[in-house]
Amino acid sequence: MLKLYSFGPGANSLKPTLALYEKGLEFEHKLLNPAKFEHHSDWYKAINPRGQVPALEDDGKIITESTVICEYLEDAHPTEVKLRPASHYDVAQMRIWTKWVDEYFCWCVSTIGWHRHVSKMVKDLSDAEFEEVVNNIPIPEQQVKWRRAREGFPQDLLDEEMRKIGVSVKRLDDHLRDNEWLAGGVYSLADICNFAIAGGMDKGFPELVNENDTPGLVRWLQQIHDRPAVKAMFANVPREF
Amino acid sequence: MLKLYSFGPGANSLKPTLALYEKGLEFEHKLLNPAKFEHHSDWYKAINPRGQVPALEDDGKIITESTVICEYLEDAHPTEVKLRPASHYDVAQMRIWTKWVDEYFCWCVSTIGWHRHVSKMVKDLSDAEFEEVVNNIPIPEQQVKWRRAREGFPQDLLDEEMRKIGVSVKRLDDHLRDNEWLAGGVYSLADICNFAIAGGMDKGFPELVNENDTPGLVRWLQQIHDRPAVKAMFANVPREF
Numbered sequence: 001m002l003k004l005y006s007f008g009p010g011a012n013s014l015k016p017t018l019a020l021y022e023k024g025l026e027f028e029h030k031l032l033n034p035a036k037f038e039h040h041s042d043w044y045k046a047i048n049p050r051g052q053v054p055a056l057e058d059d060g061k062i063i064t065e066s067t068v069i070c071e072y073l074e075d076a077h078p079t080e081v082k083l084r085p086a087s088h089y090d091v092a093q094m095r096i097w098t099k100w101v102d103e104y105f106c107w108c109v110s111t112i113g114w115h116r117h118v119s120k121m122v123k124d125l126s127d128a129e130f131e132e133v134v135n136n137i138p139i140p141e142q143q144v145k146w147r148r149a150r151e152g153f154p155q156d157l158l159d160e161e162m163r164k165i166g167v168s169v170k171r172l173d174d175h176l177r178d179n180e181w182l183a184g185g186v187y188s189l190a191d192i193c194n195f196a197i198a199g200g201m202d203k204g205f206p207e208l209v210n211e212n213d214t215p216g217l218v219r220w221l222q223q224i225h226d227r228p229a230v231k232a233m234f235a236n237v238p239r240e241f
Numbered sequence: 242m243l244k245l246y247s248f249g250p251g252a253n254s255l256k257p258t259l260a261l262y263e264k265g266l267e268f269e270h271k272l273l274n275p276a277k278f279e280h281h282s283d284w285y286k287a288i289n290p291r292g293q294v295p296a297l298e299d300d301g302k303i304i305t306e307s308t309v310i311c312e313y314l315e316d317a318h319p320t321e322v323k324l325r326p327a328s329h330y331d332v333a334q335m336r337i338w339t340k341w342v343d344e345y346f347c348w349c350v351s352t353i354g355w356h357r358h359v360s361k362m363v364k365d366l367s368d369a370e371f372e373e374v375v376n377n378i379p380i381p382e383q384q385v386k387w388r389r390a391r392e393g394f395p396q397d398l399l400d401e402e403m404r405k406i407g408v409s410v411k412r413l414d415d416h417l418r419d420n421e422w423l424a425g426g427v428y429s430l431a432d433i434c435n436f437a438i439a440g441g442m443d444k445g446f447p448e449l450v451n452e453n454d455t456p457g458l459v460r461w462l463q464q465i466h467d468r469p470a471v472k473a474m475f476a477n478v479p480r481e482f
Contacts, residue, residue, distance in 0.1 A: 061330050068336045076329035088317035089302050095309045103344055140408075167381075 002027035002077075005047060006054035007034050008239045011106070011113075012066035013054050014196040017237060019070045019189070021229040023079040034240060035121060040136040051138045066196075067098050070189045083189050090184025097182050097190035106197050108164035113204075115158060119149045169208050169217065172198060176216030180223075187227075195224050243268035243318075246288060247295035248275050249480040252347065252354075253307035254295050255437040258478060260311045260430070262470040264320040275481060276362060281377040292379045307437075308339050311430045324430050331425025338423050338431035347438050349405035354445075356399060360390045410449050410458065413439060417457030421464075428468075436465050 004020065004027050006013035020027050032038040032053055040051045048055045048064050056063045056072065063072050074084050084091050122130060130150060137143050148154075172194065175182060182190035201209040202221060211218050224230055245261065245268050247254035261268050273279040273294055281292045289296045289305050297304045297313070304313050315325050325332050363371060371391060378384050389395075413435065416423060423431035442450040443462060452459050465471055 058330075063330065063333045065337050065340060068333050068340065071336065072329060072333045075332060088313060089299075089304065091316060092304045092309050092313045095312065096306050099306060099309065099343070102340070 003030060003057040004028070004054060005030045005032060005044065005057070007032060007039075009233050009237045010200070010239060011110070011196055012052075014199065014233075015066040015189075015193050016054050016056060016069040016073065018192050018195070018230065018233055019073050019083055021233045022083060022192070022227075023073060023077065023081050024229075025073070025077055025079065029237065031237070037133050037136065040133070040138075045138065049138060051136070051142075067102055067189075067193060070098075070192065074189070083187075083192065085184030085186050085188050087184065090186075090188075094183035094188050094190040098193040101193045101197055104164065105168045105194070108161040108168065109197050109201075111153060111157065111161040112165065114145065114149050115153050116204075118146075119152065122146065122150045125150075165205065166208060169198075169201070169205070169214055172220075173214040173217040176220045178216075181220075187224075191220075191224065195221070199224070244271060244298040245269070245295060246271045246273060246285065246298070248273060248280075250474050250478045251441070251480060252351070252437055253293075255440065255474075256307040256430075256434050257295050257297060257310040257314065259433050259436070259471065259474055260314050260324055262474045263324060263433070263468075264314060264318065264322050265470075266314070266318055266320065270478065272478070278374050278377065281374070281379075286379060290379060292377070292383075308343055308430075308434060311339075311433065315430070324428075324433065326425030326427050326429050328425060331427075331429075335424035335429045335431040339434040342434045342438055345405065346409045346435070349402040349409065350438050350442075352394060352398065352402045353406065355386065355390050356394050357445075359387075360393065363387060363391045366391075406446065407449060410439075410442070410446070410455055413461075414455040414458040417461045419457075422461075428465075432461075432465065436462070440465070 002020070002025060004016055006017055006029070008031065009017050017029070032044065038044060039053050045051050047057070047062055050064065052064070054064075054066050054069060056069045058072075058076065063069050070083070074082070085094055122133070125133065134143050134146050137146060172182075179185070181187050182194060198209075198217065198221065202218060208214070209217055209221075243261070243266060245257055247258055247270070249272065250258050258270075273285065279285060280294050286292050288298070288303055291305065293305070295305075295307050295310060297310045299313075299317065304310050311324070315323070326335055363374070366374065375384050375387050378387060413423075420426070422428050423435060439450075439458065439462065443459060449455070450458055450462075
């Protein structure tokens with residue numbers, strides 16, 4: 001039996017959650033509570049020493065990294081539903097899109113998300129409580145991010161991240177005005193991984209993502225929201241924010 | 242006929258070059274001259290609008306992104322030589338290693354490489370020549386990097402990159418002390434992509450990579466240098482530095 005450790009259906013946690021729903025694979029879903037810093041707890045670090053969700057357990061083996069898990073599900077658990085395009089060239093295009101999410105798109109959106117949500121959460125902690133939280137984080141760069149969230153992110157960093165979000169939104173919309181899906185003309189991991197980040201942007205960034213400015217992106221978001229697997233996922237798995 | 246556009250065998254250009262040599266695939270090799278900024282020229286931007294090498298042409302189609310090209314070669318041009326491990330779990334481990342190169346390891350080493358080599362090259366240009374070079378670069382973040390190379394990278398950035406190089410070297414050595422190869426007990430794209438960055442570190446960073454401090458990493462480097470495909474590649478393809 002597959003077992004997924006994740007947060008609710010947003011960001012990196014959404015990727016394998018939605019892949020599992022789309023493929024109709026049975027799995028046990030262990031939801032961790034980010035507000036309780038459960039991903040930095042000892043029990044979870046025994047599963048993923050990096051203290052990051054998601055992680056997939058398959059037959060006693062642990063696979064980490066959301067994008068890698070998605071490709072693993074395609075490799076190890078083939079179903080009638082395929083989440084990679086048929087041609088090798090189109091698979092390469094799909095991977096360029098998922099790689100872009102991991103190297104560029106997710107980071108700028110993440111910083112603004114942290115600025116809006118995580119900063120508030122960690123500012124409510126006492127100094128001692130906060131230090132305990134930070135000391136449990138295994139990745140030094142993540143420790144720096146938590147400290148920045150508490151101190152407040154510098155304005156020039158926030159401005160630069162907003163610039164990158166603008167570039168990202170334009171890149172997606174430019175492509176989606178002329179193409180139904182991101183890679184190879186079919187719904188694939190390229191769409192799932194980008195939807196993980198862009199999914200709520202019409203609500204979170206309405207000045208950037210709206211019917212006037214980004215009709216292609218808005219149409220694509222709606223098309224994904226209308227999918228039965230997406231509806232089932234959001235109905236079954238509670239969101240944090 | 243496959244055609245590879247790349248620089249000499251180092252960094253991202255090494256990845257598909259070595260994959261092609263290992264697989265014994267025939268290909269036309271179009272080497273670009275970085276000192277002449279050939280990757281930012283109009284003829285090359287018609288091939289890859291991002292102005293980055295490597296790019297692979299296969300039957301008139303262009304595939305970009307070095308790691309994606311390597312997986313594409315495995316998908317589209319299977320040979321007796323396999324560069325992915327046999328089990329799905331091990332392929333996932335391989336991808337975690339190649340992803341780590343692209344998201345962490347390559348960047349810190351790249352900045353120090355730029356500080357040592359590219360800075361010197363661009364400081365020799367006049368202001369007008371430099372502006373022409375920068376204006377031909379399509380990626381804004383790359384423009385910033387070229388400007389920084391000319392002005393000189395800030396010391397705190399260089400210090401942070403050296404810290405990350407230390408972390409990276411330790412991560413590789415820790416694994417390679419107990420394992421012959423990075424993923425699944427076999428030579429794979431995990432090794433090729435890491436070798437692309439770590440290949441010259443015993444020369445470039447001898448204070449970090451040496452037989453006393455990192456015996457696992459040094460043994461692995463030597464083992465790769467001893468491979469016939471690696472010897473053939475270095476014999477045939479001139480290096481820039």
